[in-house]
Each structure stands twice: as C-alpha cells, then as structure tokens.
Amino acid sequence: MDIRTLCLGILALGDATGYEIRKMVREGSLALVAEASFGSIYPALAQLAKEGLITCRSEPQEGRPDKKIYAITEAGREALRRVLQQPPEPDRVRSDFLAALLFAEAVAPERIPALLFLRREQLGSQIAALEPLLDDEALTCTQRFVLRYGLNQLKAARAFLEEEGRRLEEELRVSSAAE
Amino acid sequence: MDIRTLCLGILALGDATGYEIRKMVREGSLALVAEASFGSIYPALAQLAKEGLITCRSEPQEGRPDKKIYAITEAGREALRRVLQQPPEPDRVRSDFLAALLFAEAVAPERIPALLFLRREQLGSQIAALEPLLDDEALTCTQRFVLRYGLNQLKAARAFLEEEGRRLEEELRVSSAAE
DNA sequence: GAACACATGTAAGAAGTTACATGATTAT
DNA sequence: ATAATCATGTAACTTCTTACATGTGTTC
Numbered sequence: 282m283d284i285r286t287l288c289l290g291i292l293a294l295g296d297a298t299g300y301e302i303r304k305m306v307r308e309g310s311l312a313l314v315a316e317a318s319f320g321s322i323y324p325a326l327a328q329l330a331k332e333g334l335i336t337c338r339s340e341p342q343e344g345r346p347d348k349k350i351y352a353i354t355e356a357g358r359e360a361l362r363r364v365l366q367q368p369p370e371p372d373r374v375r376s377d378f379l380a381a382l383l384f385a386e387a388v389a390p391e392r393i394p395a396l397l398f399l400r401r402e403q404l405g406s407q408i409a410a411l412e413p414l415l416d417d418e419a420l421t422c423t424q425r426f427v428l429r430y431g432l433n434q435l436k437a438a439r440a441f442l443e444e445e446g447r448r449l450e451e452e453l454r455v456s457s458a459a460e
Numbered sequence: 461m462d463i464r465t466l467c468l469g470i471l472a473l474g475d476a477t478g479y480e481i482r483k484m485v486r487e488g489s490l491a492l493v494a495e496a497s498f499g500s501i502y503p504a505l506a507q508l509a510k511e512g513l514i515t516c517r518s519e520p521q522e523g524r525p526d527k528k529i530y531a532i533t534e535a536g537r538e539a540l541r542r543v544l545q546q547p548p549e550p551d552r553v554r555s556d557f558l559a560a561l562l563f564a565e566a567v568a569p570e571r572i573p574a575l576l577f578l579r580r581e582q583l584g585s586q587i588a589a590l591e592p593l594l595d596d597e598a599l600t601c602t603q604r605f606v607l608r609y610g611l612n613q614l615k616a617a618r619a620f621l622e623e624e625g626r627r628l629e630e631e632l633r634v635s636s637a638a639e
Numbered sequence: 640g641a642a643c644a645c646a647t648g649t650a651a652g653a654a655g656t657t658a659c660a661t662g663a664t665t666a667t
Numbered sequence: 668a669t670a671a672t673c674a675t676g677t678a679a680c681t682t683c684t685t686a687c688a689t690g691t692g693t694t695c
Contacts, residue, residue: 282556284683290563300646314558321683323648344691346647358567365564365571368578369556371586374613377461377548379493379606384469385544386602388537392544393602399547407550422631423565423572427558430620434553437616441609452601462654479674500655502676523663525675644693649686656681665672 282369284321285329289361292335292353299323299349310414310424313431326351334360390453397446404439408432461548463500464508468540471514471532478502478528489593489603492610505530513539569632576625583618587611 282290291302291311299322306317326349329335334357340348353361378400385392411432415425461469470481470490478501485496505528508514513536519527532540557579564571590611594604 282559283681287559290559290566293563293566298646299648300644310562311559313553314555314562316552316554316683318684319646319648320650320685327648342646342691345645346690348646361563362568365560365568365575369560369575371582372553372555372557373495374492374551374553375461375495376493376551378551379609380461380466380469380490381544381548382602383489383493383606384472384540386600387469387472389541389544396544396548403550421565422628422635423561426624426628427562429624430558430617433616433620434613437612438609441612445605445608449601449605456601477674478676479672495655497656498674498676499657499678506676521663521674524673525661527674640695642693642695645691647689649688651684651686653684654682656679658679659677661675663673665670667668667670 282315282364284317284325286361286364287315287317288322288325288351289329289334289353289357289364292351293358293361296350296352298351299326302326310420310428310431313411313427329357333357386453390457393453394450397442397450401439401442401446404435404442408435408439411435461494461543463496463504465540465543466494466496467501467504467530468508468513468532468536468543471530472537472540475529475531477530478505481505489599489607489610492590492606508536512536565632569636572632573629576621576629580618580621580625583614583621587614587618590614 287306288302291297291305297305299319302322303317303319305311306315326335326337330337330351333354335351335353337349337351340350342348378396381396382393385396411428414420414428415432420428466485467481470476470484476484478498481501482496482498484490485494505514505516509516509530512533514530514532516528516530519529521527557575560575561572564575590607593599593607594611599607
C-alpha cells in the first residue's frame, strides 16, 4: 500500500490535516501497520486533491500556516473500495533483530544474550505503550481488533523469547564449550 | 539493515553466489527477516568486494555466465561485528491486511469477512511452507530458533484470527443491523 | 532558556525495484 | 513446447526519507 492509498484510507476514517495523519501513523493503531513521513504525506495529499479524490478547506490560524483540513469525496471512497477489492499483499516483516541473531552466531556469538535481552526490553515497552490505547472508548470495533491483533503478536514474541531465549543461550554455551 | 550488510551477514554464514543469496532471502529462514532483489544484490556484492570486505573467485561454467563465489574476509567479519554492536532497530511490520481492515470498515464493511478469510488462508500456507524447513538437520541452533520464532508469530496470528475474527464479524453484523 | 508541539511545504538524495539484456539446461 | 532454474549484470524509474526553510506558542 503506497502513501497515497494510506492517506486516502485515513481520510475515510474522518477528516484530517497532514499533520494529524502523521500523528496517527506514528501513534495510533495505524502505527502497527504503516509508516509515512511529512515529505511523503504532503505531496500525496496535494495529488489526491488535484484528482478530486479528496477536498481541502483552509482554516486560518494566527502565527502558523493555515490548517488544511482534507476530506474524502465520493470519488475517493469509490477509489478506495476498488483498492480494497484486491487481496492485500502478505505482511512484510523486516526484523533486524532476527537477522542480527543469525549473523551474530557466525561472528560474535557472545553478543547473542545482549540481543535477546534488548529485544525483550523493546517488546515490553512497545506493549506498555500500546496497552493503554485500548481504554479509549471512541475506538470502533475494527480499530480495537487491530490493536488487539498487534498486542497479541507482540506478546507472542515476548513469550517466545522468555521461554526459548534461555534455551538458545544454553545451547550456545554448550556448543562453544565443546570446541 | 541495508542490502550491503545483509549480503555481508549471509556471507558470514558461508560462501555464496549472488544467485544463492537471492534464493536464501526468498526461501530460507532469512525470508522471514529481509528482502532483496538481484538489482540490489549484485551491486552490493561488487561494492563489498571493492572495499575488501569480501573476496570473489570465478568458477567457469558452460553455457552460462561464470559463477562468482563470494567469501567474507577478516575485515568483513570485523565490519559485521561493528554493525552488530549497535542495538538493532525495532521490527517493522507493514501489514496491508490490517490497514485494509481499518479502511474497509469505513467504505466497504461487507468486505471484511473475505479479508479475514483470505488472511487465514495466507497464514496457513505460509506456515505449511515453513514447517518442513525445521526438519533440515543442517540448521544451526540459531537458524532453528529464528525459524521457530517466525512460525510462532504466524501461528499466534492465525490463532487470533480464528478466535477473534468471528467475534469481529458478529459485532459488525450487529452494528450494521442497528442502523 | 531549551525543548517540544503545532503547521506546511520543497528539494536533494538514498535505496531499492522492475524491466531489460542474454542464453543454456532441465523438467512438465 | 512451455515454463522454470540457473547465472550475471545494467539502467531507468519509483518511492520515500532526510534535511532544509520558517515561525509561534507552550511546557519544563
């Protein structure tokens, strides 16, 4: 899903400014799912507006640039529906942690316990950051579902590391002692 | 982790050609972790060789281009170690499926059951493709760990969809009937 | 008074993908 | 015969990020 479609989809959930879209992508349930920077969001919004898939109204502000509030049009909804008819691509996971584990075994096995520890920490704080979002009463049931899905995945990873991480460390100790 | 480092790491696991690296990234435990196309692998290998982090020996072949077998050097190992000293970045998940779910609620809620179904199918075949790899006796314990980690995540997702997917569909039926 | 939140936008550059170029061998 | 596998490489293109440009208001 490219940034254009992402912006279009977010605007289907409600009117927003570019700034707000960025915030949603960084903090909300959308953060689990996608990424986007200002440098890609603003041009995407301009393009969508030019094509009539969204509209823009300016709200004057003092001491800062006018707020540009974008709203999806019926043509935009239709375009989004067409995209959603396609089966979504498989999720892509890009895990530097797992890659580092694999490579560390070859060149720096002593680094592995630290990698496991760091990841457990990281997962813990991600979970802690996400969990309170569930308390928001305003969530739709699908938003709640997505959040819970994300939490489920993070917790599954943490549980795996708790249970199996020590076992891995043990195996490595044994095999390095055998040399 | 950029493609350069990825190639360097793979060569730390053993000598390989560009073609083989591509295969590992598509099929092995590495497929869970990273992606790379020929268009990025070949230039990366050429660059690494120029910098002395890997070496290249050519093996003549008939009827096809010479096989270029790359091997990591001690300088390469050292460079890789330096990279591994840095804490790895948090995993990035890019899930068009979850995004589609969120957006579908707004513009095409009738599409949600199909999305859930498709994802369950997709997870099933990913799991089925990965599971037999565990039988490979040649896996190092870390490679096995990574594979099992990946399987654990896929199964956690599938279990979540089995249990909670139906509940979501039910909730949506109720709320659409209420209109 | 330093840092962060608000607010938009552009331009240069990084990083990678896709498609092209070439062609034998092997399996279906 | 048609497609897939083996094998390398380049060039054009897409896509996105980072950094710059600008400035006020608010919080620590």
